[in-house]
Amino acid sequence: VLGCLTGAAAACGGINDGAGPQANEDVGQVEQAAYARNFGMHCTGSYQNDWLPAQTDGVQTCNNFGNKLSASATQKFYYNLKSKQYYWHDTGDQAVNSLEDVDLFFSDTHGGAWTGTYAEYAMWDDQTLATTNNMRLGDEGRGLSIFSVLSCHTLQSNDGAFWGRWGKALSGGLRATLGSHGDVWIGLNAPAGTQFASLLNQGSTIKSAWVSAFGSTSAANDLAVAFTGKTLADCQSRRDNMTWNNFMNYPRLRDGAIGYWCGWEWDDV
Amino acid sequence: MKNKAFLVGFAAVAIVTGSAFAKHPPLFHRQVAEKSDSNAMGAKPLQVLQRRSGPGRKAAADKLLAKLERAGLAKAGDERRSDDADAHLLDAPDWRLQTRGTGEWALYENLAKTRQLNEKDGVPPGQEPTIDQLEGPGRNFIKSVLSDVVHLGANETIEAWSVTHQKGVSGDIHGGYNESVVASKIGFTRAINGVAVIGSGSKIGVTFDTQGNVLGFEIDWPDYAPLVTAGKNAAEPTVDVGTVRQRLKKVRASRSFAKLVDERPLECGYYDAGTLVGPSAGVRGACQAHYMTASADGHRRMGFVDTVPIGEAIVSDSSWPEALLLQK
Numbered sequence: 001v002l003g004c005l006t007g008a009a010a011a012c013g014g015i016n017d018g019a020g021p022q023a024n025e026d027v028g029q030v031e032q033a034a035y036a037r038n039f040g041m042h043c044t045g046s047y048q049n050d051w052l053p054a055q056t057d058g059v060q061t062c063n064n065f066g067n068k069l070s071a072s073a074t075q076k077f078y079y080n081l082k083s084k085q086y087y088w089h090d091t092g093d094q095a096v097n098s099l100e101d102v103d104l105f106f107s108d109t110h111g112g113a114w115t116g117t118y119a120e121y122a123m124w125d126d127q128t129l130a131t132t133n134n135m136r137l138g139d140e141g142r143g144l145s146i147f148s149v150l151s152c153h154t155l156q157s158n159d160g161a162f163w164g165r166w167g168k169a170l171s172g173g174l175r176a177t178l179g180s181h182g183d184v185w186i187g188l189n190a191p192a193g194t195q196f197a198s199l200l201n202q203g204s205t206i207k208s209a210w211v212s213a214f215g216s217t218s219a220a221n222d223l224a225v226a227f228t229g230k231t232l233a234d235c236q237s238r239r240d241n242m243t244w245n246n247f248m249n250y251p252r253l254r255d256g257a258i259g260y261w262c263g264w265e266w267d268d269v
Numbered sequence: 270m271k272n273k274a275f276l277v278g279f280a281a282v283a284i285v286t287g288s289a290f291a292k293h294p295p296l297f298h299r300q301v302a303e304k305s306d307s308n309a310m311g312a313k314p315l316q317v318l319q320r321r322s323g324p325g326r327k328a329a330a331d332k333l334l335a336k337l338e339r340a341g342l343a344k345a346g347d348e349r350r351s352d353d354a355d356a357h358l359l360d361a362p363d364w365r366l367q368t369r370g371t372g373e374w375a376l377y378e379n380l381a382k383t384r385q386l387n388e389k390d391g392v393p394p395g396q397e398p399t400i401d402q403l404e405g406p407g408r409n410f411i412k413s414v415l416s417d418v419v420h421l422g423a424n425e426t427i428e429a430w431s432v433t434h435q436k437g438v439s440g441d442i443h444g445g446y447n448e449s450v451v452a453s454k455i456g457f458t459r460a461i462n463g464v465a466v467i468g469s470g471s472k473i474g475v476t477f478d479t480q481g482n483v484l485g486f487e488i489d490w491p492d493y494a495p496l497v498t499a500g501k502n503a504a505e506p507t508v509d510v511g512t513v514r515q516r517l518k519k520v521r522a523s524r525s526f527a528k529l530v531d532e533r534p535l536e537c538g539y540y541d542a543g544t545l546v547g548p549s550a551g552v553r554g555a556c557q558a559h560y561m562t563a564s565a566d567g568h569r570r571m572g573f574v575d576t577v578p579i580g581e582a583i584v585s586d587s588s589w590p591e592a593l594l595l596q597k
Binding site: 050052053054056057071079110111112114120122141152153157158160162163167183184185186187192194195198201202203204206212215216217218219220224230234236240241258259260261262263264265266267268269 | 358434567
């Protein structure tokens with residue numbers, strides 16, 4: 001579907017407002033072995049009117065990731081980042097071939113966390129951002145479980161504002177969010193896309209796969225993961241044991257069921 | 270303080286004073302950066318090298334497993350083995366080991382110990398182990414466990430290159446924030462006649478918890494041989510620092526960014542992009558520039574790493590995007 005990377009979403013024949021399957025609500029009881037996983041990607045190499053610098057290794061990172069993860073899951077969609085804000089936000093995330101239609105979503109774009117109320121992700125469209133205070137993931141359609149987006153700063157926590165930024169996005173039952181609390185360097189990440197998928201396929205924990213892969217470049221990326229839990233111990237258990245093979249065995253936590261968030265951060269890894 | 274355990278366990282002596290890598294990389298890394306920034310490789314010729322095939326994924330895994338078992342970090346027979354297109358995987362309840370490439374790349378995780386990692390056993394940021402505390406244990410580990418796969422050729426040395434830390438963070442959703450450093454990784458690179466290898470190749474990382482237990486390692490450590498062209502060892506004349514900067518400027522011009530906010534000193538040496546990148550046209554001289562940019566409003570930071578070849582003739586290497594760009 002590589003042609004979709006430079007074409008409009010409509011030309012890729014996918015995204016519309018249709019409802020996704022209403023399955024797996026009682027996800028805590030689902031046997032993962034019987035569960036056919038899927039994933040989707042939004043990736044770009046450049047931005048409209050060069051409003052942000054080209055993501056020179058962005059497309060190749062996604063190509064590599066998608067090719068490898070396809071060994072364990074179905075690639076449901078692979079689009080560019082043009083006109084996608086609607087599908088990242090709660091407005092359209094439930095659409096067919098959108099974020100709530102897959103178990104794992106992967107992207108690679110510029111990001112930031114300069115306010116205490118949201119983290120932001122750059123879309124292809126000039127001056128357009130998807131923001132976490134407009135997201136609620138994991139509560140519609142199939143329900144997203146793992147939101148993995150290689151972006152600077154989006155999981156920043158040392159200012160004490162993590163939950164202020166992520167509370168809404170995580171309260172829909174999203175199981176894991178992967179990103180960075182600091183800087184991600186552009187240029188060397190493409191092989192890590194393969195490695196991230198390979199480690200997920202092999203049963204590595206999600207946190208280990210993320211840091212082993214995107215920490216394997218010589219660029220010294222800052223990498224982070226974050227999870228939720230009823231208690232701190234529950235959160236830590238999810239953070240340290242959840243894998244691509246068992247994530248469905250962890251019941252979704254929504255709204256008042258969440259007591260804690262927790263994560264790991266690796267500096268200059 | 271918790272850090273005491275590490276101090277006692279490894280007889281280290283340095284006083285713990287703060288975060289390491291970005292501000293204070295190891296001495297060798299600082300020296301490479303200082304020299305590179307002023308002089309690149311001094312326009313001296315560099316012998317072009319090639320990666321030699323390793324012992325094979327399974328043979329390398331067997332060698333590592335024998336040493337890991339001796340060190341009490343794995344038990345042979347506990348593992349399930351499997352292969353995919355890229356890797357040989359040993360998967361045991363308490364540890365995992367995989368090898369890639371032709372056996373020169375390996376990743377080991379001590380699952381029994383990493384499962385026990387907990388913020389309550391960490392140290393506050395600012396009290397992380399220092400380079401001095403980590404380098405000795407790292408070298409001891411290489412000597413005792415990795416020596417069958419980490420070989421050194423003539424005039425090659427292992428040099429400390431980086432220190433990174435893993436921090437646990439958490440909070441009650443109604444407020445409160447906790448953070449503590451639970452693990453640290455010492456990274457090493459290879460120097461050949463004093464010339465550092467930059468890139469992902471020729472790297473070793475060993476991760477310790479705050480008590481000094483080994484949590485894991487990763488290596489990408491091929492043996493090198495001279496690249497022979499037309500029956501002769503290929504020695505490549507390199508360009509001066511001015512020409513290097515012109516090449517970097519051309520690459521940088523292809524990135525459109527609003528403002529430059531920070532720039533690290535150049536790092537020059539042999540460039541080995543690493544096993545995961547795949548075959549290359551040789552391990553040869555290069556300079557790497559790290560620079561941080563920001564959007565016009567300053568709200569988004571975007572870092573770039575540009576690696577340019579420094580041979581007089583720009584190498585034709587399809588796995589090297591900057592070389593391709595410079596040839597246009």
